[in-house]
Amino acid sequence: MAKAIVSPLLERGEYHPQHVLGIVGSSSSISSALNDLPKEVKVVSSEDSLSREVWNAPLKILAVKPQQFNKIKESVSSFQSNDQFPKPLLISVLAGITLERLTKAFPGHTCVRAVTNTPSLVGQGLTGLAWEDDITLDQKKVVRKIFEPISEIYELDEQKLDSFLALTSSGPAYIALVVEAMADGAVAAGLPRHLSNQLAHKTLSGTASLLSEKRLHPAELKDMVASPAGTTISALRHLELAGLRSALIEAVVLAAQRSRQLADEVSS
Ligand SMILES: NC(=O)c1ccc[n+]([C@@H]2O[C@H](COP(=O)([O-])OP(=O)(O)OC[C@H]3O[C@@H](n4cnc5c(N)ncnc54)[C@H](OP(=O)(O)O)[C@@H]3O)[C@@H](O)[C@H]2O)c1
Incomplete structure (x- = not known):
């Protein structure tokens, strides 16, 4: 799902491949994660010391399985800084993980919940978005720009996202x-x-x-x-x-x- 979101942005030149760092759970997944991505994109495993770099980035997309959420939360708690302004964006596509949970896990971030679907792979997806109240207008623009190339966007109250997912993602x-x-x-x-x-x-x-x-x-x-x-x-x-x-x-x-x-x- 992370690749489905990032690839069109790279193809359209919205982000430079050198500025993209992908993290996977185990080093055996690196080569398949790199498939079809520009050669300047770096992908490392979560054990690689370079993976900490991601916590300095202004924008993160979290696309692990919901069951892997707690592990991520624990492993990143020591890398997060809480004093940046505006706070860096963290966009989660995880099913079921609420904004409240995200905010608790990533307190130094402005968190966004995005529910998108696999037709995004052919640019015909649907994305439901819910965000924290403290998100700035510019940050909203950044988030919309990420999902626009692959999907139609619907801004929804967070409690509607589970139903949105049940129809569009499943x-x-x-x-x-x-x-x-x-x-x-x-x-x-x-x-x-x-x-x-x-x-x-x-x-x-x-x-x-x-x-x-x-x-x-x-x-x-x-x-x-x-x-x-x-x-x-x-x-x-x-x-x-x-x-x-x-x-x-x-x-x-x-x-x-x-x-x-x-x-x-x-x-x-
Ligand atoms: N598939 C869909 O249609 C769809 C639609 C909308 C939303 N979603 C949501 O998208 C999320 C991802 O789904 P997916 O189908 O893309 O799953 P996936 O293919 O299993 O991708 C999960 C990725 O997370 C990596 N990962 C696991 N543990 C990690 C860790 N500790 N640190 C860093 N990376 C880690 C995995 O690497 P390894 O393979 O090495 O473990 C893998 O690359 C889910 O939460 C799902 O709810 C999926």
Whole structure:
């Protein structure tokens, strides 16, 4: 996720590769982290003494797993300085870790919570942002500029971020599952595998474009496709019976609950 955020900024020349320092957990991950990045970017492991340099930087992006948060917090506490003004920015993309937790862990920083999603990898992401009250207008601009090349930005109350994540960050996995299952259905109905996968992808992207370009409500599109006593309405009857709609509703609610729970699990 860190690379998805940083790479477009380097490609657009917003930051110079020499000014970027990446930190990974173990030295065995360095080469894969460096893949596709300009050669001037440095990546070191958290055990390397150079990793402390990052705490002098005016801007940090924290993109470890939520379960790794406590370790980071402990290992950096001695490197942080509390007397810079304006305070350096720390942008966290960790699911479930609240601004309050971030501020306690990184007291010398102005903390920002960003919830972004994997379509950011192709510049079509969505990012929800919540920040501390003491953030300056210039710092807000810096944060927006980081996420603008990869996503549409939504500034939200922090308590809405878990629901935002449940829909937008976890959403690509739900959609991928649906697309895969539709392709399996086409194979079961007699089409070759490769063609089924290709057609399922195209059906997804074409439907998404139709919904957004014609500004259709999903129900309108469904009604347009389902003709009386036709094939689609027969299929829809089955999907309703199997509970597809309810399963997706509950999936989003559960993902939001899990995001809130993660914060408790990693609490110190
Ligand atoms: N994946 C998504 O779709 C998505 C979307 C939105 C937000 N997020 C959030 O983004 C965060 C990262 O997700 P990800 O999928 O990018 O995870 P990831 O691929 O596992 O990346 C985590 C990185 O943190 C490094 N790391 C671990 N311990 C460290 C330490 N002590 N010091 C420095 N670096 C350390 C890991 O290095 P090693 O591999 O060497 O351990 C790895 O490079 C998560 O908190 C997740 O909630 C993810």
